[in-house]
Structure formats: structure tokens, C-alpha cells
Amino acid sequence: xxxxxxxxxxxxxxxxxxxxxxxxxxADKGTYPPFPNSVRQDQFNPLVSLPTSIExxxxxxxxxxxxxxxDHFDDAAKDILPKDIKMFVQDEADSKCLKDVGxxxxxxxxxxxxxxDIKLTKTKGQxxxxxxxxxxxxVCGVVFEHPTEKTLYVAxxxxxxxxxxxxxxxxxxxxxxVNAGNNKFLDSNPLVMGKDDIYEVHKASPKxxxxxxxxxxxxHWTLSREELKIFINEKGISSNVLVPDxxxxxxx
Numbered sequence: 001x002x003x004x005x006x007x008x009x010x011x012x013x014x015x016x017x018x019x020x021x022x023x024x025x026x027a028d029k030g031t032y033p034p035f036p037n038s039v040r041q042d043q044f045n046p047l048v049s050l051p052t053s054i055e056x057x058x059x060x061x062x063x064x065x066x067x068x069x070x071d072h073f074d075d076a077a078k079d080i081l082p083k084d085i086k087m088f089v090q091d092e093a094d095s096k097c098l099k100d101v102g103x104x105x106x107x108x109x110x111x112x113x114x115x116x117d118i119k120l121t122k123t124k125g126q127x128x129x130x131x132x133x134x135x136x137x138x139v140c141g142v143v144f145e146h147p148t149e150k151t152l153y154v155a156x157x158x159x160x161x162x163x164x165x166x167x168x169x170x171x172x173x174x175x176x177x178v179n180a181g182n183n184k185f186l187d188s189n190p191l192v193m194g195k196d197d198i199y200e201v202h203k204a205s206p207k208x209x210x211x212x213x214x215x216x217x218x219x220h221w222t223l224s225r226e227e228l229k230i231f232i233n234e235k236g237i238s239s240n241v242l243v244p245d246x247x248x249x250x251x252x
Contacts, residue, residue, distance in 0.1 A: 001149050001175070005250035006057060007050055007070055007227075008217035009157070009179050016118050016146035019060040022154060026054055027076035035071075037185045038220035042131055045071065045218045051247030054080060062086040062115060066125070066156035067139040068094050071218045088113070090122060090140035109142060120147040123167040126159030132188040143171045150174035159190060160197035168204045175252055176201060179214035182223035194223050195231045202237050210241045211250065 002014040009023040030044040040047075050057065063085055065073045078101050087106045089095050093108045107113065107123035121143040127136035141156035153173035158164060168176075178201060182194030192214060193201070201210055215225050225243050232241045242250060 001144075002249055002251045003152075003175070003177065003211060005211070005213055005244035005246055006052070007046060007048060007246050009214040010057075011065075011154075011177065011213060012057065012060065013144070013152070015144050015152065016110075016116075016149050018062065018116060018118060019061040020062050021058060021073040022064045022079065022142075023066055023156075024057070024063060024077040025074045026050070026057065026080050029073050031076070032070065032074070034219040035185070037187065039186075039222065040219035043219045047217055047219060048246060058082075058085075060085075062088060064088045064109075064120075064142055064154075065094060065098070066090060066141060066154070067127075067137065068097055069137075069157070071231055072136060072157070086115070088120065088142075091138060093138075109140065117146060119143075121145070121171065123155070123171075124151070124163035125156045125157045126161045126163060127157045128184075128191040129159060129161075129189045132185070132191065133137075136191060141167065143167065143173060145171075153177070155179065155193075155201075157191055157192050160200040163205055164201065165239075168201070168208075173205065174208055175211070176205060176208050177211045177213050180212035180223065180228065181217075181221035183214070183218065183220045184222055185220065186226060190222070191220075195228060197236060198228070198232075198241060199237070202235075202240055206240070208240070209250075209252065212241060212243045213242070217246070 029049040113120040123141040125139040144152040179192040
């Protein structure tokens with residue numbers, strides 16, 4: 001498999017001969033206003049440009065949308081992606097949203113979804129904690145399995161909680177992608193993983209390689225790549241936790 005970090009949570013996964021685009025945000029740098037009630041109110045989203053061409057990014061066999069927040073599936077993606085492309089979503093509500101804007105080949109992820117001979121399993125996520133959960137809504141992750149590949153777990157927008165532990169226990173992934181910017185609002189707990197969450201993922205799956213995505217691309221991030229690198233060095237897990245720059249890729 002090959003996993004390429006594009007920008008924020010947008011990644012391209014080549015797996016068992018198929019290519020997947022996950023959580024596409026395709027707008028130019030600075031297209032959208034900042035998320036309110038958070039840091040960097042003077043910076044418009046996305047904060048950085050795409051590292052490669054749109055044509056290369058969307059040259060895939062299928063798209064997976066873990067949820068439809070604007071930093072995971074934006075208006076540009078709705079306009080640019082071919083309307084007949086295979087699309088996987090978490091639930092009926094997201095399926096309806098995408099069908100309403102013209103996508104014709106939308107499938108809801110289940111426990112035993114197949115794409116060719118690749119098994120896709122939807123996993124649970126918790127997009128924050130406390131009062132913010134009233135607003136963040138449903139999210140999911142996905143596990144990829146194939147006899148010729150290592151098992152891949154893309155956790156999606158979730159903090160560390162028992163659902164992530166359950167996904168690791170049930171699927172025993174060898175590669176794990178986590179959303180790791182510790183993004184938050186001024187009056188909320190973090191919405192996605194931070195340093196300590198990543199350390200918990202490592203302790204739950206000490207042999208897995210962990211890729212930290214969703215960093216430094218939208219205004220409400222609070223954990224930088226540099227700070228995370230210092231932390232994993234201090235913990236002695238820098239060989240287990242990979243912190244890609246946008247455009248960087250890994251082959252396993």
C-alpha cells in the first residue's frame with residue numbers, strides 16, 4: 001500500500017490495486033472563512049495550498065467521506081469530483097446529501113462492505129467530548145483488509161476513546177492513520193486527537209505504524225507537526241509515529 005498525505009485529512013490510499021481518495025478538500029488556499037470561536041481568526045481556510053494537481057488527486061477508483069464537515073468534504077469537491085465516481089459514506093443522511101448534489105454512485109459503509117476483493121469495515125468515532133458533541137454529529141473511520149496487504153485503519157475525526165480501542169482490538173491494524181491536530185474551539189475540548197491520544201493509540205497497538213494527518217491546514221489547529229515530533233522523540237516512539245508533510249507519502 002501507499003498512503004499520500006495531501007492536505008488536512010485528505011489522503012490518497014493505494015491499496016490492493018485500487019486507489020482511494022479520503023475526505024477530499026479541494027479548494028484553493030484561503031477560499032473559506034476561518035472556523036469561528038477559535039484561534040487564527042485572521043486566517044482563511046485552507047491555510048495552505050494543495051501540494052499537487054487536482055487532476056492527480058482525483059485520479060482514483062473511489063472516494064470515502066468519513067463525514068461531511070467542510071474541512072473533510074468541501075464545496076470544491078462537490079463541484080470537481082465526477083458525479084459518477086464511486087462514493088462511500090457513513091450513513092443514510094450523508095448519502096442523501098451527496099445524492100442531492102448529483103452524485104449517482106453512493107454506497108453506505110457497513111460491517112462487511114466490499115470494493116472488488118477489498119474488505120471495507122466502518123468503525124465508530126467520537127468527534128470531541130462534552131457539550132461539543134451536541135454539534136459535531138456522527139463520524140466514522142474505515143478499516144481496509146486484503147490478503148496481500150497489511151490491515152489499514154483510518155480512524156477519521158475522533159479523539160481517543162473506547163471505540164478506537166475496540167476498533168484496534170477487533171481488526172489488529174498494522175497501519176493506523178489518525179487525525180492529530182488537536183483542533184478545538186476556544187470553549188471546547190479537543191475535537192480530534194492530540195499528543196496524549198496518539199500515545200494511547202501507540203500503547204494499544206505498539207507494533208503498528210501510526211501516521212499523523214489533519215495537521216496545520218485549518219485555522220483551529222493547536223498541535224503543530226514540530227511539537228508532535230518533539231513529543232514522540234521524548235516518548236521514544238518516533239520510529240512508530242510518522243508525521244508527514246503535505247505531499248509526502250509512505251509505502252508499506
